[in-house]
Every structure is written in C-alpha cells, then in structure tokens.
Amino acid sequence: MFKTGLKRDANTAVMLHKTGPQVAQELHACIGCNECLHACPAVTASVTIDVLNNETLSGPISAPVARFARACYQCGACVAPCPVGLHRDAMMMWLKVRLLRSGWGE
C-alpha cells in the first residue's frame, strides 16, 4: 500500500521528496482552495484543508487526518490541479512519516 512513494526520473533513480523547510514553506503558501482534495482518489473522510495543513508538520494528528494519511498512496494526482504549484504529495509524505513514527495513529 505504501510502496509507490518512489518517484523516478528517466536517467537517475531518484526519489526526492521535499525537505522540512520546503514543506513548511508550501504549507504557508497554500490558499486553501481544496483543489488537491477534490482531485484525490484516496480521500474518504471529511478532511478539511485547514485541519490537514495544521497537522501536517507538528502537533497531534487527529483521527480523520490519520486515516487520510494512511489511505494516501502518493499517486500525485493532487499536484497538477494546485493553482499555486504546491506539492501536496510531499506534504502527505511528511504526514505519513510523522504518523509512522507515532505508530500509525493507532
């Protein structure tokens, strides 16, 4: 389920996600238009963008967000619709790692 997080390039085997400061910067630039969530094939629960942004980098992770983070399979469908060119997949990966460290929110 989580095995698709690898992004490849044609010539090099690179999986690169954004660093912490970059993700924080993108979170600050998020205008909350919800286009990423509209495009998301994995989102099920009523996750709102304010809560999601708020919990991505720090603080406790609420149950709906944890569920969403587990369901996210890093398909990248959220990236193209973003009007300001942010990378929700990188933010979700961040959330996944946080969740992983806290025991998957169980």
Next chain:
Amino acid sequence: MSSGLTGQNDKLSTIDSADIVIIGNGIAGQTAAIEARRLAPDKSIVMITEQNHPTINTPALKQFAIGKLTREQLLAFPAGTERAQRIHVVNARVKEIHVQGNYVYLAGGRGFGYRSLLIATGSAPTGLPASLPGRDFDGVLTLHRLNDYLDLRRRLSGVDEAVVIGGGPHAVETVMSLLYWGVDVHWLIRSETFLPRMLDRPASDMVIERIRRAGASVYTETEVMGIVGRVGVVAGVVTNQHQLLPCQLVLVCTGTTPVATLANHCDLPMQHKKGILVDNQLRTSVRNVYAAGDVAALQDPQTGRYAPRAQWYAAVLQGRTVAAAMAGSEQHEEGFGVPWHATRLGELSMLTVGNPLQWLDPATILTDSGRGSYRRISIIDDRLVGYLSLGPTQPDGLAIKRLIDEGLSIRNIKKELLKGEFDARKYFSRQRTYAAQHMVSTGKLPSAVPAQTTSRTRPQVHPLLETGPLASPGTKSVYTQARVEVNTDPALNAPVHRGYTSANTGAKVPEQPTLITGDNWLLAEPARPASIAVDDTQSPRTTDTLQESESIPSESEALFFEGGIAPHQEIGSPADRPRVIESTLVPLLEDAPRSPSGSLWSYSAKLPALKARRGDSQFITSNPMHTVKQILARPRGQQSTGFTVASAGEPERPTRTYPSSSLWSYTDKHAAVKKGS
C-alpha cells in the same frame, strides 16, 4: 480624552491592555497572532477586528461562490484556534493610534493599551469611480469580502449575462467562475493587454485567447462609461466604445487599495504612500508599531521601490516575520525576497517570480513558446532575475523564487527552466547529494563489501512493518541514536547516510564529476574542486558498514524527517542496494511502464479530476469562439434576458458535486426549474 489616558499609561490596569495588539484578523494578523503565541507563550495577545467571522481562505472565495466549497471549508485555521492559542478577539473598530501613550482608541470611546502594535488592516476594493453614473444600482457588486461572495452566490441563479470589469487575475478568476455557472460573460479590460505590468504581449494574448475560447467575450481597451438601470436594477453597461452590453450583474474587480487610514490617524507621522512603508522586519516609521499584509508596502530587493504585496503567501510570511519581531525573537530576518505570484487563469497556470519585464537592458532574455505554454526568463550572469511562466502545468514556483533569492547559478538548468521542466526536488537534493558524495569520495570511508554481489537474488522489497522504526523496541532505540549522530555531524549540512553510501558506492562515486563542499553548497559553483577532510573520529563508525546498515534500518527515514535526503538513491542503482528499508525508498520494478513525470496517474496528466468535475470542456466544445463582432452581430433579442431563449441555445450546465449539500442545495432546484421552463 487622549491626555487623560496618556496620563494613566503607567498603570495599565486602568485600561485594557495587552503585550501584543493586532488590528485585523485577516491572514496576516491571524498568522502573526499564532506565531507570536508560539514564540512567546506568556505574552498576552489581542486581536481587534471589525470582521464578524474568523480568518478565511480569501483566495478560495471564488470556489465558494460557485458552490465548490462549503462555508466550513473556507476556514483558514481549524475552528477554535483562537481559544486554543489564548488569543483574545475584540470586535471593534480602531480609530486612532496614540503612540506617545502606547494605546489605540477604539470606536465607542475605549482605549486599549499595547506594548507592540501590528496594523494588519488589509486592503479595500478600489471599485468604480465615484462619478460613474449608475454605480449604485442593485446588481453592481465589488468582490472582495465574504459578504460580497455570499451576495454573488445569492444572485447567480437569476443571472444570464454579466459584465466583469478589471484587468487582473481577480477578474479572470471571476470570469471563469461565472462561465462555470453557464453565465454569458463580457469581460472589459481597460488597457490593451492583460496585466501589462506583469505579462508581455505574447503572454497576454495567450491568456485572452484562452478566456475567449472558454466562452467569454473579451473587450480590450474598453472602459465603462455608465451603468444603465431599470427601477434601480442593473440592465446594462455602456462602454466607451459606444456599446450597450445588456446584463443583470456587474462585477467590479479593479484591484485593491491598502487600508492605511490608521497611518493618518496616528499622533506621530507614519510614513505611508500606497501602503504603510515598512522595513524588512516590518517596522513602520513609528516605534513599536508594525504593519503586515496587504497594508504594508515592502521594498522590492530588485527595483528598490516600495509596494504592497497583496498575496496570500506574502501575507503569511509577513505575519510570521512580524510575530518574531514583536515577540522579541530573532528567528526570521532573512527578508522576503522577490515578489512571487502564482495563480490559475482558467486552464492556464500563471507564475511570475521577480520582475520578469523590468530587466530589459543588462539581462539576457530567453523565451520559449509552444505546446500551449509560454516562458520568459531573464538572466544576468548565470543568475536568474525574473521568471514568467504560462502553461497547463504550474512549475515549482517557490523553488524558482529560491533560485532568485539566493542567487544560485542556473547555468546547468537553463533549458529546464525555459521548458518548464525544472525539477526542484532533484536539483536541490542533488546539491545536497553532491556534498554527501564528496564526503564519501574524499573521506576515509572504506569500500567494505562489493556492492554487486547479490543484487538480483535479494528481495527488493521488504515489508514495511518489519523494518520500520517501531518494529521492535530495540530498533527504536538504535534509531534515535542514529538520528543524534546525523544531527551532530560536524562536516555537513546535509546528513550522510553512511550505511548506504559506504557499502554501495565506495568505488563508484567518482563517476560524478562535480562536487560541492558541504558547508557552502548553496553558494558554491558546481564545478568547484572539492577539498574537505572527514573527521577521523567518524571512521570507526563507518568501517563496519554492512552491519550498520542492517542494524540501523530506518536512518533514511530519519534523514527524510530531519530534512535531509539520503544520498544513496542517486548513487547506486536499486539493484545494488543491500536492503530496502522504508516505504519512501522502495524501488519500483525496473520494467514497469513509467512516464517521465513518474506518477501513477501520469496517463491522465491532462487533469482528469478537474475535467470530470468542472465540466469546462463542455463549454469549450459547445460554445463557439466569441468575438466582439459575433456578439454585436447577434440579434439583440437573443442575448437579452428571457429564460426560453437562453435555455434553448445554451450549452448544458455541468453537473456539479457538492461536498455537502446542506448549504447550497437550493441551487440544484434552480437549475431544474430553469431547464424545465
């Protein structure tokens, strides 16, 4: 009045007071309040605002207006944030600032003391000229606040034709929102081109052409001379081209003006001119008074001019910076860099970084057009100074802003930038990777085990739960230890993943020609020769590499979490890895079909979800390209109001999905009625 309060200033208990007082609860004010609370847990923070609702995502208001978002989804912060953060909200209007007495004077005759004051009053719509006939008719809306969009939302159901006035992104977004609703839109632009200060002629033509194709009628060099009404309700608009455009709604999107009235109502002179002038720490010319958000005029590092940056990200950044200044913290002082503006204009994504049009003389200007996109980059001495992009996809604008702000050399990525294929993740992490490789190649990291021993026979994918940091308590403790090692690594900014690097790449690294030393990789030229000595004390740890890579399974995860990138990914091929540890690093099968973009959904890179939901394509296909002549040549009766005529010739309305049908479900009813009638 003021003298009496001034006398009481020393005993602040006599009037309400707070350490940090913030005027306005827009995004700048709210961000500043939350950030100040984080930096100064003990200070009292008060927000004084006239708004009767919490901070909302103002750029998302148009999605709200067309029913794609509910009211709850507009919130910028979770409900109850103010209470949780102990930010007191006072609903009042600030009339005067008394700097000498350190208090503000509220409407209603109260004073409120402060130690540091933030003016975040935002901006107000410019609107139509006061002398314009008919500007007060019912149906002339200025879109700026939540109430305006609620008003628009209420009226949309009864509108067949609308006129949008204004030549900025705000106007384009409004036009597209109306088109989404199946309204005939006349878009009036005063100048000859769209956004003349940000876009050049080809870019502007491209935007206008796209909007035309989406179904709007675009009138350039056209201004409103007057608004025609019938019993107080808008019936049409008269332009300076002697046209009468019938409509039921006039939407004014003519830009915003900073609300700097408080600068005039301050007992000490506060410098302001189209916004309150501030320095890089957002201090105004008056002590202990700061300004942030749309109201603050910042200096552009490239041009030296002061101008407000009325954008969401700028406001957030300013809120955070000013909070640090007000709380006495020294965290954010690096300045704001060049302006950055990214938005979506219909199906086009627009990005401007820096001042792409203002570097005519010394700069090299490269343009690229084709495949429905346009790019213009300005370069001075291998440094990017301006970037303009229009196209179906949005480049990583923040990364490009970083290229400009930090003055990084773009010699090797010119083409990618020009083609819009700049991969920031790869670029920035490769710089880090170079640093790490340099450690590996010049240091004493031994090549312990030949990497090409058992590559194919080894399982490439290990179950995540077996190898994660929480698989067993023992692993967890090792994991934290590894993390400490990473953080205290003296030689590198970018942490080095020793287990992988030494095991895999001891012999292979010299293939990479350019290396950058760790500490100054940001500023170094890529071709700089490497000379850095690895601390000898690190060698013992790295000798027994394979064992270490087995025993610290999740160091890569730690690196990722700490903001570092494990360098092995680029160095060894996946087959050479002794063990794949963590979900982010699991290799795909080599023969799997893969597109350059690398995502699972790349086969549908043409925005599948958007098309399915918005139904934009319907408008494009069924609505022929409108030109001014066509519109004018149409018989008057056809474009005038009347349900029967409109419903016969119009394209089918797109079916919409509402996240929750509670708020706006009546709109479905309207559509049904309209079709049936």
